[in-house]
Amino acid sequence: xxxxxxxxxxxxxxxxxxxxxxxxxxxxxxxxxxxxxxxxxxxxxxxxxxxxxxxxxxxxxxxxxxxxxxxxxxxxxxxxxxxxxxxxxxxxxxxxxxxxxxxxxxxxxxxxxxxxxxxxxxxxxxxxxxxxxxxxxxxxxxxxxxxxxxxxxxxxxxxxxxxxxxxxxxxxxxxxxxxxxxxxxxxxxxxxxxxxxxxxxxxxxxxxxxxxxxxxxxxxxxxxxxxxxxxxxxxxxxxxxxxx
Ligand code: 4GX
Numbered sequence: 054x055x056x057x058x059x060x061x062x063x064x065x066x067x068x069x070x071x072x073x074x075x076x077x078x079x080x081x082x083x084x085x086x087x088x089x090x091x092x093x094x095x096x097x098x099x100x101x102x103x104x105x106x107x108x109x110x111x112x113x114x115x116x117x118x119x120x121x122x123x124x125x126x127x128x129x130x131x132x133x134x135x136x137x138x139x140x141x142x143x144x145x146x147x148x149x150x151x152x153x154x155x156x157x158x159x160x161x162x163x164x165x166x167x168x169x170x171x172x173x174x175x176x177x178x179x180x181x182x183x184x185x186x187x188x189x190x191x192x193x194x195x196x197x198x199x200x201x202x203x204x205x206x207x208x209x210x211x212x213x214x215x216x217x218x219x220x221x222x223x224x225x226x227x228x229x230x231x232x233x234x235x236x237x238x239x240x241x242x243x244x245x246x247x248x249x250x251x252x253x254x255x256x257x258x259x260x261x262x263x264x265x266x267x268x269x270x271x272x273x274x275x276x277x278x279x280x281x282x283x284x285x286x287x288x289x290x291x292x293x294x295x296x297x
Contacts, residue, residue: 054156054209055085056202057135058195059123060165061102061115063088065195075203078212086202087127091115094122103168113168117175120164124179127162135160137181138201140194141170144183147197151184152204163201165194227280229273231264259289267293 058066066088070076078084092100096118103113128134136158145151155161164171164180186197206212234245248260266289269277282290 054206055087055135055160056206057087057089057127057160057162058165058198058202059089059091059120059162060195060198061091061167062165062193062195063090066199069199070202073203074212075206078206078209081211083211084206084209089123089126091119091123094119094126106169111169115166115168115171117172117178120171120175121178124162131160133160135162137162137164137179139164139166139171139176139180139183140186140197140201141166141183142185142188142190144185146188147184147186147201147204149204152201152208155201156205156208161201161205163194163198165198167193227276228265229268229276231261231268262286263289263293266290270294 060066070079070086075084075086079086092102095102095116101116102119103115106112106114124137136155138155138161140163184197184201186200191197234249238245238250246260248256251257266277266282266286270290270293
């Protein structure tokens with residue numbers, strides 16, 4: 054899996070990715086990350102990358118040319134077209150399903166905008182997909198790009214130490230995760246649920262499934278509505294809701 058990030062703040066991306074689990078996967082060449090400084094492609098003697106908006110108004114707009122030339126520097130060496138994603142609040146909302154879908158793309162180019170946005174003409178020319186990480190406004194596309202890299206990379210085999218470590222976690226199957234406990238057995242007078250120390254694995258799995266269903270129902274009913282529950286799960290959930 055390869056990611057190329059087009060940004061005006063390469064050091065930010067570099068620092069954050071290096072310090073994470075993703076940094077290790079990057080070092081071990083399980084994923085490839087290229088961070089491209091859009092400023093390097095400015096033809097201006099002051100390395101300018103933005104200008105005033107036609108029609109007036111507040112703020113600055115990123116120039117088309119440096120972004121387009123940065124993009125050409127990537128595809129010039131390829132015999133296929135990578136998928137180009139523009140991070141913007143106008144895009145479709147990113148979620149786990151989208152992450153699983155994008156994992157199949159082998160090469161993603163992530164375009165990070167700043168200021169009031171980017172000259173529309175270069176977006177029309179190179180962008181395949183617009184993605185938003187949430188309905189709020191950030192100062193730039195760098196954090197969203199890192200969210201995508203983090204979320205997609207951990208689905209790539211070998212990135213997480215334990216291959217199965219995302220198989221039954223929160224949201225993977227559309228449900229929230231069951232509660233977790235570790236030592237000590239008693240904390241602030243509260244004991245660990247008895248079933249978890251019983252050693253009866255079938256019962257433990259049933260209990261965890263039940264907690265997942267209950268939590269999702271209570272905390273994120275919107276997620277539950279997207280699922281078609283099996284009769285067994287419906288029964289478990291009903292049971293769970295009757296318990297104190
Ligand atoms: N999910 N931002 C993009 C530049 C911009 C300004 C105006 C289009 C129109 C964001 C988000 C996000 C801030 C990144 C504005 N683009 N990106 N940037 N939420 O808020 O992805």
